[in-house]
Amino acid sequence: MRPVGVGAPLSVDIEEKTFNSAEGVTIAALSNLSFEVRPGEFACLLGPSGCGKTTTLRILLGLDRDFAGSFSLPEGGADRVAAVFQEPTLLPWRTVEQNIRLALPKERRNADLEWLFSSLGLGSMRTLFPGELSVGLARRVAIARAFATEPAMLFLDEPFVSLDEATAERLRYMLLSVWSSRPTTVLMVTHNLREAIMLSDRIVVLSPRPAHVRGIFDIKLPRQYRNPQIMSDLLRSFHVRFPDVN
Incomplete structure (x- = not known):
């Protein structure tokens, strides 16, 4: 299947982003942050807590315009951007299906979303309300809502944070299943190596604040071959290049 985001890459060139603390001190969050995400690629922004990963996403989503520099989204991305945040932000008075639609x-409210409900295991939960869902299920609904729009660019801000590892692992596989069915350009923030x-296909490794790119770690191996042994090998290769990143 041809990726939705085919065409130009996501291109980021943020010269500087600063903000003022409550004490009135100017803090540099980002400095000379430049990288690309190729069309149809799943990339991760990896860096320590507080380094500026979420700030970068806010800029790319247009939520923060007070910065020096520029960026360009993949073809069609300006009108077809979706995001999944740490909090699902579901409407409590709407059902699962209503929140997604x-x-x-x-004109697309009645679109066939059977594949999406099935991929994320939400078929039997359409009529439930957010208050009846676990945190893991609410995250699934947020992911479904994002993919339902068929985005040209998808941003993910640590969507599995605070989940127990077993639940997070299930959701990672579900995310990959949905993305493989409807591939698009993805940039995901994480601090989990x-x-x-x-x-990911590409890991953009960030420095401590003010964030800049320390290096790029490309992974050419298809995901179906990333068994526990291969994962260990990839981790070792990563640590050869970035020995202080855990």
Whole structure:
């Protein structure tokens, strides 16, 4: 299947991003941050807590315009961007299915989403309300809502944080299943190295604040071959290049 985001890459060139602390001190969050994500690629931004990963996503989503530099989204991305945040932000008075379909334009509200409900194991939960869902199930709904829009660019901000490892692992596989069915350009923020190696084609490794790119770790091996032994080998290779990143 041809990736939705085919065409130009996601191109980021942020010269500087600063903000003022509550004490009035100017803090540099990003400095000379430049990287690309190729069309149809799943990339991860990996870096220590507080280094500026979420700040970068906010800029790319247009939520923060106070920065020096520029970026360009993949072809069609300006009008077809989706995001999944750490909090699912579901409407509590709407059912699972209603929350997902509300993200669609009116002319597509009745679109066939059977493949999506099935891939994420939500088929029997359509009529439930967010208050009846576990945190893991609510995250699935947020992922479904994002993919339902058929985005040209998808941003993920640590969507599995705070979940127990077994639940997080199931959701990672579900995410890969949905993305493989409807491939698009993805940039995901994480501080979990193993997660990044499992999911991504490219890992963009960031420095501590102010964030800049320390290096790029490309993974050419298809995901179906990333068994435990291969994962260990990839982790070793990563640590040869970035020995201080865990």
